[in-house]
Amino acid sequence: MRALPVGDDALLVEVASGEQAQVLHAELVRRREQGRITVREIVPAARTVLLDGLADPGRLAAELTEGALPPPAPPPHGTVEIPVRYDGPDLAEVAAHWGVADADVPRIHAAAEFRVAFCGFAPGFGYLTGLPAGCAVPRRATPRTAVPPGSVALAGSYTGVYPRSSPGGWQLIGTTDTVLWDPARVPAALLSPGTRVRFVRVRTGAAT
Numbered sequence: 001m002r003a004l005p006v007g008d009d010a011l012l013v014e015v016a017s018g019e020q021a022q023v024l025h026a027e028l029v030r031r032r033e034q035g036r037i038t039v040r041e042i043v044p045a046a047r048t049v050l051l052d053g054l055a056d057p058g059r060l061a062a063e064l065t066e067g068a069l070p071p072p073a074p075p076p077h078g079t080v081e082i083p084v085r086y087d088g089p090d091l092a093e094v095a096a097h098w099g100v101a102d103a104d105v106p107r108i109h110a111a112a113e114f115r116v117a118f119c120g121f122a123p124g125f126g127y128l129t130g131l132p133a134g135c136a137v138p139r140r141a142t143p144r145t146a147v148p149p150g151s152v153a154l155a156g157s158y159t160g161v162y163p164r165s166s167p168g169g170w171q172l173i174g175t176t177d178t179v180l181w182d183p184a185r186v187p188a189a190l191l192s193p194g195t196r197v198r199f200v201r202v203r204t205g206a207a208t
Contacts, residue, residue, distance in 0.1 A: 003061035010052045011061055017047060018117050018129065024049050024064075025118070025193055044118040044193050046127070079113070079196040082161065084152050085204055086110075088172035090140070094154060097137045105173060106201050108132065114159055114197040119189065124163035124181025126191035131157055143169030150176045152199065159199075174199075 001024075002014045015021050025044035028051065031037045037060060040053025054060060086106035095102045114130035136157040144167065147153070151162045153170035162168060163180035176199075180190050191197065 001065055003064050005057060005061070006050070006052075009054050009057060010050065011054060011057045013049045013051070013064060015047055015049075021045065021047050021049055022117060022193060043120075045120065046118065079198050080190060081198050081200050082152075082176050082178045083202045084110070084174040084176045084199045085202050086174040087204065088152065088174045090153075090171040091173045094137055094171050094173055098135055108135065109159070109173065110199050110201040112199075114199070116191045116193050116195045116197065117158075118193050119191065121160075122163055122166055122181075124189045124191065125160055126180075126189075126193075126195070126197075128159040128191075128197055129157065130197075131159060137171050139169040140171060143167055147172065148175070150178070152176055 001020075004012045004014065006012050013024060015024055021044055025042060028037065028039075028042050028049060032039055032042065038055040039051050041051070043050040043052070051057070051060070086109070091105050092102050095105050098105065098108070100108070109131075112130045112132060114128040116126040117129045119126050131154070137154050139155045146165050147162050147168040147170070149162055149164045151168075151172045152174040153160050153162065153168065153172050155170040160170060161176060161178070161180055178190065179185075182188055182190075
């Protein structure tokens, strides 16, 4: 673990894996809730956690680099189910990367149980781990200028759902009507780090 200063009151903590980043994020949130650290924001990423607005970043950096991470916490109860129509324009390309028939992509994807590793890119966008081994796919060589909201997409070993229209280079395999970000909802984001997610296949008139 390495803690790097960012400005006068922030730290960027680097760890060795996505799982360690999730564990560190959960531990820092717990410390904030217990009043053991004063921090404005705690932002997890793939293998880092950013702490912004620290009262004493030097002291916390020493504590983190000298201590050991706690064991992973058990996953939260309950699973968010997201209905999805596997009608994405890149489904055939994903099938080719996986070496399977087009019709196998929905079956493989819907059979997996995902977990939100971290959030970012856009409000409500979660980076979900859980794809089977060997199912990572590259980003598109040419990103789209506008990806429709509700697009279920793959990039690398992650699955994500676009909460709003935006440019993007992920492989689109389906669509959902589930609202990922709603400012009128509490909390506004449907997904948060640690949330378990399962995609439920919705069959349309033409079997997909």
